[in-house]
């Protein structure tokens with residue numbers, strides 16, 4: 338599926354190391370989770386509903402308190418880093434819930450994405466132009482309110498905003514949920530091309546087949562812990578894993 | 592009915608409407624960005640009034656001289672109060688109800704402190720402008736028999752109106768035209784998303800609290816020109832007005848609060864002139880109940896919150 342064969346043993350800029358984390362009190366949602374995000378590839382995270390996929394991304398991003406284990410960025414322990422400092426570290430995040438400012442214009446949404454460089458007018462202009470080049474539809478709609486666009490266009494705006502100041506890593510939580518198949522395909526195409534643009538991708542997805550197709554390396558999560566991992570190319574060969582995935586796919590359809 | 596009364600109602604509506612607008616808008620910024628139900632908002636306004644009273648009684652200067660000091664002091668006071676009080680609410684299961692109780696406590700504390708410092712009496716702020724009144728226009732044959740009437744407006748109220756409108760304009764420009772202002776509105780629209788664009792929600796909230804406190808204080812200063820006395824127990828009705836304006840205008844909708852404040856001021860002043868007194872006092876509340884029943888998102892709000 339991927340145009341180029343990518344190295345699966347590159348450096349690890351971002352990592353969860355034996356992480357326990359909770360939303361409230363001491364009810365752990367992540368139970369000793371290990372995830373290595375490798376440079377220059379798409380790392381996929383799949384698992385049944387409630388497995389802790391979104392929680393894992395939020396923990397990378399500092400939204401949850403880590404009670405045990407380590408979040409590491411470029412070899413440095415960053416437990417307790419504020420979410421708002423992650424953009425400055427070159428890590429962008431498109432969360433599962435819509436994250437646009439609906440009554441602000443498309444351009445203002447992008448400008449807020451440039452908050453970290455807000456004093457540098459020239460750089461902002463450059464960043465906006467790059468976004469518009471990448472997503473021409475956003476240029477046409479730049480004076481419309483974000484909430485007035487279609488679901489797909491809103492997703493592209495979220496993506497554009499997350500990319501506007503050139504991150505090294507982007508984390509995407511179910512980016513194609515509730516989108517029409519044609520738009521989903523466009524989005525997956527775009528995502529799978531990001532490593533060639535120098536952006537490492539972490540992709541959480543409910544759609545197992547699509548995620549496996551777009552990802553270079555896959556993690557399977559269940560109950561807030563690792564269930565399996567491996568190169569996406571090898572995943573089809575593992576009968577036990579196929580059976581498990583089939584089981585939760587059946588469960589989802591019920 | 593003399594048309595002079597109607598002119599007076601119109602001007603009174605503008606003067607009081609602008610005050611309600613400013614009180615409502617500042618409370619709306621605070622409630623929208625922080626989800627803090629600030630039951631002490633009227634007392635924040637009072638602090639401004641009493642500081643203006645102090646400046647006037649100590650120096651004899653126009654109470655407006657207190658404006659910049661009040662704005663700056665209450666901004667930083669608000670930021671400090673934010674860090675002292677608000678982050679604790681996060682440990683609560685129901686942060687909004689807790690915030691209401693907390694701010695109710697703050698309001699009692701502020702009333703006691705003001706009473707302790709200034710005493711319980713209502714104190715006059717009898718600064719007089721020269722001229723005391725300005726004749727805005729002449730109404731021919733206002734009283735019949737060829738007697739003309741003049742629409743006289745206290746200079747203090749006109750000055751209050753002009754300054755109030757200037758502050759409203761500046762605030763609107765800030766919230767709608769600058770990037771930090773857009774960040775504030777962004778936080779009202781989607782509080783979770785503000786952090787993924789790299790904005791520190793704590794700092795933004797502290798600044799919003801400071802801004803709201805400063806605007807409330809400034810309103811208090813202006814209020815001493817419109818009602819030239821200060822009363823330690825005058826905060827509660829102001830808080831009530833602020834909440835009415837927010838309900839009318841729509842929660843988290845700054846422009847809505849401005850329009851609703853103006854509307855409420857107008858309705859109040861015109862009913863004073865046109866209706867018997869007992870009915871006039873009810874009109875505002877009837878309007879409030881009607882809005883809650885038929886358009887709960889507010890006259891100018893949209894059904895998007897939460």
Ligand SMILES: Nc1ncnc2c1ncn2[C@@H]1O[C@H](COP(=O)(O)OP(=O)(O)O)[C@@H](O)[C@H]1O
Nearest residue numbers: 360361366384385386387388389390391392393
């Ligand atoms: N905001 C929250 N507060 C408390 N518990 C939560 C919250 N969000 C998710 N959870 C719980 O954490 C677990 C993992 O959820 P999540 O990470 O959203 O799963 P996934 O994204 O894999 O579907 C679930 O049991 C869920 O109920």
Ligand SMILES: [Mg+2]
Nearest residue numbers: 390391392433
């Ligand atoms: Mg999820």
